[in-house]
Each structure stands twice: as structure tokens, then as C-alpha cells.
Amino acid sequence: GAGVSQTPSNKVTEKGKYVELRCDPISGHTALYWYRQSLGQGPEFLIYFQGTGAADDSGLPNDRFFAVRPEGSVSTLKIQRTERGDSAVYLCASSFTGQGDTQYFGPGTRLTVL
Amino acid sequence: AQSVTQLGSHVSVSEGALVLLRCNYSSSVPPYLFWYVQYPNQGLQLLLKYTSAATLVKGINGFEAEFKKSETSFHLTKPSAHMSDAAEYFCAVSSSYNQGGKLIFGQGTELSVKP
Numbered sequence: 001g002a003g004v005s006q007t008p009s010n011k012v013t014e015k016g017k018y019v020e021l022r023c024d025p026i027s028g029h030t031a032l033y034w035y036r037q038s039l040g041q042g043p044e045f046l047i048y049f050q051g052t053g054a055a056d057d058s059g060l061p062n063d064r065f066f067a068v069r070p071e072g073s074v075s076t077l078k079i080q081r082t083e084r085g086d087s088a089v090y091l092c093a094s095s096f097t098g099q100g101d102t103q104y105f106g107p108g109t110r111l112t113v114l
Numbered sequence: 115a116q117s118v119t120q121l122g123s124h125v126s127v128s129e130g131a132l133v134l135l136r137c138n139y140s141s142s143v144p145p146y147l148f149w150y151v152q153y154p155n156q157g158l159q160l161l162l163k164y165t166s167a168a169t170l171v172k173g174i175n176g177f178e179a180e181f182k183k184s185e186t187s188f189h190l191t192k193p194s195a196h197m198s199d200a201a202e203y204f205c206a207v208s209s210s211y212n213q214g215g216k217l218i219f220g221q222g223t224e225l226s227v228k229p
Binding site: 003004031033035040041042043044045048050055056059091093095098099100101102103104105106107108 | 118146150156157158159160163165204206208210214215216217218219220221222
């Protein structure tokens with residue numbers, strides 16, 4: 001079956017602009033995660049959804065970052081007033097229920113802020 | 115709080131040699147532990163995971179890892195390296211308590227395999 005998909009695969013924007021990154025999880029997975037991977041680093045947790053609600057947003061770096069999952073499936077990560085330091089690969093993962101389940105990762109969106 | 119330390123950002127082995135990638139974790143609660151592999155320009159793929167069953171865990175592509183609570187380690191091994199094993203490897207920890215399963219990753223170890 002289809003895996004986790006993310007669009008766009010690459011996004012180049014200018015400092016100060018607004019961007020949206022989309023994640024389409026595996027069908028039937030209730031848990032959805034966003035991570036950020038900077039060059040040469042391991043992924044860092046941003047936010048976790050269980051169904052439609054953000055169950056843990058402790059990894060969001062500041063209030064410029066926001067994510068939604070209105071129907072419990074597709075999720076959008078939104079970044080306002082982008083900064084050069086936001087440049088990274090944004091990874092999305094989904095799992096069947098969450099706790100201890102295997103997380104399946106998408107290919108990521110590479111965000112470059114000029 | 116949980117954390118992961120991967121010793122060695124880069125490991126190089128000869129084809130056919132033993133692969134040993136080190137991972138130590140810190141966790142105040144019983145952990146779940148994972149190894150993921152990332153090939154160039156691809157997403158993360160699960161190699162294996164420990165979720166409190168057998169301490170020796172076997173994964174895909176001939177990899178295995180042993181959970182050692184006394185050493186807080188979860189090292190990844192493979193008896194004989196293949197050229198196709200060249201990739202970035204990440205160790206990760208999550209809580210076994212009901213905290214949603216977010217993963218805390220190490221910095222990664224890049225494995226090179228020489229012919």
C-alpha cells in the first residue's frame with residue numbers, strides 16, 4: 001500500500017514569507033508526527049497528533065510554527081515569518097496507534113529560506 | 115528526560131567485516147528503543163525495535179541489537195558488512211509510558227563500507 005507522502009519535496013522561500021508543508025499519512029494510522037532534521041543531525045521532534053488533536057506540541061520551537069490535522073488524516077505544518085534558521089528537512093511520520101508502534105516516515109520536505 | 119548518544123559520527127569497515135554501531139541511552143522510565151537507517155535522499159526506514167520483549171532483537175538485512183539495561187546500551191551489529199549497508203544509522207528512544215511515542219534521536223552514525 002501507499003506509504004507516507006509529503007509535498008512539496010522541495011520548497012525555497014524568502015526570509016519573512018509564510019510556508020505550508022503537507023503530510024499524507026498511511027491510511028488508518030491515528031498517530032502522526034512531525035520532525036525537523038538539520039544538516040548532519042538526527043531528527044528532532046516537533047509535534048504529535050492523535051486523531052485530530054495535537055497531543056504533544058512541546059517540540060515546536062516558537063509561536064511561528066503551527067500544525068493542524070482537521071479531519072484526522074492529512075496534516076499541514078505552517079511556518080510564519082520564516083527565518084534562515086528554519087532551513088531543514090521536515091519529516092512526517094505516522095503509526096497505527098502511537099505508543100511503541102513503528103513510525104513510518106515520509107521522504108521529507110527540504111525547506112530552504114534565503 | 116530521555117536522550118541518546120551515538121558514539122562515532124562516522125564508522126568505516128571493509129566488506130565482509132563486522133559492523134558495530136554504538137548507542138547509549140538515558141531514560142528515567144523503561145524505554146522503547148529503535149534503530150533506523152537512512153539511505154541518501156530517502157526517508158528513514160526501521161531496522162529493528164525493542165519494546166520490552168526479548169533483549170536480543172533481530173531486524174531486517176541481517177542486523178541485530180541487544181538491549182543491556184545495566185549498560186544502558188542498544189548497540190547495532192551485523193556479522194558481515196555488505197556494500198549496500200553504506201548509509202546513515204540513527205538510534206532512537208521513546209517512553210514506554212503513555213506519552214504518545216515521540217522519538218528522541220541520536221546524532222547519527224554514517225557507515226562506509228570499503229571493497
